[in-house]
Amino acid sequence: MIKIGVSSCVVGSKVRYDGGHKRSSFVATTVSDIFQMVPFCPEVGMGMSVPRPTIHIRDFTNGDNGDLRLVDSKDGSIDHTPKMAVYFSKIESQIQELDGYIVAAKSPSCGMERIKVFNKQGDMMHRKGQGLFVSHLKRAFPNLPIEEDGRLNDQGLKDSFFARVTAHHRFRKMVLEEPSVNSLVQFHSQFKFLVLAHKPDIYRLMGRVVANAKSQGLESSIKEYFTLMMSALSKASTRKTHTNVLMHLQGFLKKSLTKDEKQELCEQIELYRTGLVPLLAPLTLLRHHLKRHPNQYLENQAYMHPYPLELGIMS
Ligand code: SF4
Known part of the structure; x- marks a missing residue:
């Protein structure tokens, strides 16, 4: 059976920062009936709790050479970037068996595009970023088809x-x-x-x-x-x-x-x-x-x- 990776919240798991989910009925029913869905929540996987403080992507060079880091939204003092790299290396062999991946939109971890990027001081610079987990995914598996839940409409x-x-x-x-x-x-x-x-x-x-x-x-x-x-x-x-x-x-x-x-x-x-x-x-x-x-x-x-x-x- 073809295996497709999916952001856990898209298939209904209550793993979001606020304790909720982001269930897509098309993905959780029609797609799940045909393919074997393999859910991952990178934020929970790298040790964060549910619920948890919000995080976002910051460019600590304010646009100079793109030192992008996944940090807490409050003051940017907690850097989750290394933990995401460790989590990704742990699940890499599971991803090798996948033939596609459906990610949740707008997330600083799972979002595929149009993700908000903040500067060193915490002010929004632009919305042209991508989630840190997706960056790892694209780098390690450049041919893997990736799509956002909402775009499947x-x-x-x-x-x-x-x-x-x-x-x-x-x-x-x-x-x-x-x-x-x-x-x-x-x-x-x-x-x-x-x-x-x-x-x-x-x-x-x-x-x-x-x-x-x-x-x-x-x-x-x-x-x-x-x-x-x-x-x-x-x-x-x-x-x-x-x-x-x-x-x-x-x-x-x-x-x-x-x-x-x-x-x-x-x-x-x-x-x-x-x-x-x-x-x-x-x-x-x-x-x-x-x-x-x-x-x-x-x-x-x-x-x-x-x-x-x-x-x-x-x-
Ligand atoms: S978007 Fe990704 S990191 Fe956020 S709750 Fe869903 S699966 Fe977890």
């Missing part, structure tokens, strides 16, 4: 996050656990259309990495490929890129479908292109035809099943 972001989680899992299992040029070639073939729907130009670069894997060295090629793929999938797909992919896919079925079936599929793709139906409409029709006219290459395409349908996505 956005259809496109939800779509992208779960596609990345599934791709991350498949890459770990297919390539990282059994590294070979062949496993890389196979993965690349199966993710062709999913990546094309997000970033066609990065797909071409990925193809070059695969083609040169033997001569350039397998280990460094796998590393480069993983970074390129996760970066491609983090870019939003568009109706235009999806339409191109759908037209490619229908080409594989042209010899199997009747004239009327081809016409109907073309109409669904056109309705999707013009925004009148969601992506699920032409995709469902394609899947229906695939059941009747099996095609192993298409069935293996991650694009046809990018993530579990129960998540209710596919914009």
Whole structure:
């Protein structure tokens, strides 16, 4: 089962500074039914109590070279930064098994972006920071998909996050656990259309990495490929890129479908292109035809099943 890390308060644990939680019903029910959620509360994990005094991020150089520290909000005299580093090193091996992470927004520990940063004197400087735990997470696992609980209400972001989680899992299992040029070639073939729907130009670069894997060295090629793929999938797909992919896919079925079936599929793709139906409409029709006219290459395409349908996505 795919494992996703999550800020404990997002799945309902009462671990916040005020003794409350920040439960997201989508994460605590729908997502938790499909994936194995692994909750962490970094502040409690590094020894803080519940409830506890508030903390925030301070830049002790007032913007000069960014000596960012996690300190108590009252007067900044208690520095929690080293304790967070120790806590992170303790749980690092557990994070290695994860394929995604859902964090709580606005927290000086878990927040992914727009976190308030204060100066040495305790006055707010800007809101462009990130939580200290997330900084550790990004540094140690740059390819791990991370998303904030609230942003998962956005259809496109939800779509992208779960596609990345599934791709991350498949890459770990297919390539990282059994590294070979062949496993890389196979993965690349199966993710062709999913990546094309997000970033066609990065797909071409990925193809070059695969083609040169033997001569350039397998280990460094796998590393480069993983970074390129996760970066491609983090870019939003568009109706235009999806339409191109759908037209490619229908080409594989042209010899199997009747004239009327081809016409109907073309109409669904056109309705999707013009925004009148969601992506699920032409995709469902394609899947229906695939059941009747099996095609192993298409069935293996991650694009046809990018993530579990129960998540209710596919914009
Ligand atoms: S945001 Fe993070 S540190 Fe704060 S209560 Fe939730 S899990 Fe704990």
